[in-house]
Amino acid sequence: xxxxxxGPITVSTLKEAEFFLKGGFRDILYAVSIVPSKCRRVHDLxxxxxxxxxxxxxAITRLLHESPGxxxxxxxxxxxxxxxxxxxxxxxxxxxxxxxxVVKCAEAAQEIGITPKIVSMGSTPTATFSEDLTGIDEVxxxxxTFQDLFQANLGVxxxxxxxxxxxxxxxxxxxxxxxxxxxxxxxxxxxxxxxxGQKNDHKxxxxxxxxxxxxxxxxxxxxxxxxxxxITSRSGRDIDFSRYPIGRLLSILPNHVCxxxxxxxxxxxxxxxxxxxxxxxxxxxx
Numbered sequence: 355x356x357x358x359x360x361g362p363i364t365v366s367t368l369k370e371a372e373f374f375l376k377g378g379f380r381d382i383l384y385a386v387s388i389v390p391s392k393c394r395r396v397h398d399l400x401x402x403x404x405x406x407x408x409x410x411x412x413a414i415t416r417l418l419h420e421s422p423g424x425x426x427x428x429x430x431x432x433x434x435x436x437x438x439x440x441x442x443x444x445x446x447x448x449x450x451x452x453x454x455x456v457v458k459c460a461e462a463a464q465e466i467g468i469t470p471k472i473v474s475m476g477s478t479p480t481a482t483f484s485e486d487l488t489g490i491d492e493v494x495x496x497x498x499t500f501q502d503l504f505q506a507n508l509g510v511x512x513x514x515x516x517x518x519x520x521x522x523x524x525x526x527x528x529x530x531x532x533x534x535x536x537x538x539x540x541x542x543x544x545x546x547x548x549x550x551g552q553k554n555d556h557k558x559x560x561x562x563x564x565x566x567x568x569x570x571x572x573x574x575x576x577x578x579x580x581x582x583x584x585i586t587s588r589s590g591r592d593i594d595f596s597r598y599p600i601g602r603l604l605s606i607l608p609n610h611v612c613x614x615x616x617x618x619x620x621x622x623x624x625x626x627x628x629x630x631x632x633x634x635x636x637x638x639x640x
Contacts, residue, residue, distance in 0.1 A: 364476075364494045373637035383474070383494070385432070406431075406455040412462055419468050428470030428491070429463075431456040436479040442509045449480035457489035482510050502611035503560060507552040513569055518615060519562060519605035521622075522583065524598050533576075534585040534598050536606075540578040543606060544613035559606040561585055565628070567605065575606055 361381030365371045371382050404411050418426035433452040439445045452475050460473045475484075476494030478501075487493065497504075500518040501511040522538035540558075549556045561573035573593070576586045583606070587593055598604070608614035615621070615636075623632040 362492060364496065367640045369637050369639040383430070385430070385494075406458045406462075411459055412466060415459075415463050415468060416466065426468070426470075428472035428474065429456050429459045430472075430474040430494075432494075433475070433477040433480045436477045437504070437508070439479065439508065442483060445479045445483045445508065445510075446485060449484040450486070452477075452480050453484065453486065453488075453490060460489060478505060479508055479510050497611055500611040500615065502614075503554075503556045503607055503609045504548045504552070507549055507554050513560065513607065514567075516607050516611070518611050518621070519567070519607050520559070520614060520618075521564065522604055522606055524600050524602045524604065525582075526600065527595050527598075529595060532586055532590075532593055534573075534593065534595070536575075536583040536585060536604065537581065538578075538583045538606060539581045541580055542614075542617055543575065543578055543583060543608060544610065544617060545578055546608075546610040546613045548609045556607075556609060558583065559608055562605045562607060564603045564605050569607070570604075 361374075361379045362383065363374060363379055363381070364383045364385050365374065366384075366386055368384065371384055374382055415426060418424045431452055433448055436445055436448045436452070439448055456473055456475050460470045463470055472491050473489060474492045474494060475490055476492075478495040478497040481493045481495035481498065484493070498510075501516045502518075503513070503516070505511050506513050506516065520538050520542050522536040522542070524534055525537050526535035527533075528535065543559055545558070547558070556574060558575040558578045561570045561575065562568060563570060572587045572589050572591060573585055574588045575583045577584045585593075585604075616638075618636070619638070620636065621634040622630050623634060625631045
């Protein structure tokens with residue numbers, strides 16, 4: 355994925371940029387608008403939300419190109435609306451719109467004598483289903499590294515493709531309420547409810563076995579307090595509590611993997627025999 359471990363990568367905080375810079379990465383894209391208070395930490399100028407046919411785009415292009423204190427590289431877009439697409443056909447159409455928009459900017463720049471070095475697009479849905487990348491130099495996608503339940507609902511992946519889950523322990527039974535209590539709540543899972551507006555509402559996550567990673571049919575994390583998650587059956591059928599004794603380990607698939615992954619200091623990478631192959635550390639803060 356990377357050219358000799360130097361990139362390219364996309365980050366969303368300056369803390370992440372500094373973290374990867376220390377790790378040897380040199381081609382780093384900070385995909386967030388810059389405020390003046392952060393200018394001492396970054397020398398790039400970015401602006402979000404402009405239409406490709408807005409005259410301001412070319413005005414900024416010319417300004418950066420002619421400025422002795424800036425190095426104009428090119429254009430970037432992100433198809434955030436692709437997350438609202440109802441099906442794969444709609445995602446493909448959105449991918450075309452995304453590509454056409456950013457390529458149009460590049461072509462307009464060339465008409466005024468400025469050649470962009472980078473024309474960049476990407477969101478996980480459009481990166482997955484783009485069929486024509488003519489004129490594009492790089493495609494960025496973040497969620498595809500792990501995938502999540504939101505993407506599975508879009509048809510971008512299957513639940514079996516989701517590579518990150520939260521390990522949790524059964525700590526209590528509420529048999530009169532048909533509930534299993536686990537020690538992973540909102541602080542571990544996040545309270546992102548992105549699937550609430552989709553065809554399959556997974557509440558706060560799907561429950562899986564640790565041994566095989568398979569989804570346990572009908573179990574769902576119905577609610578999440580700060581430190582406790584509450585599992586119940588989606589259908590309302592009685593849970594067989596003997597299958598989930600106190601102390602049993604379970605894993606939870608997240609709605610939005612970015613939110614869930616950000617809650618943890620490190621990731622344990624498991625092999626087929628449940629042995630830890632690697633431990634990946636991450637940074638926190640902004």
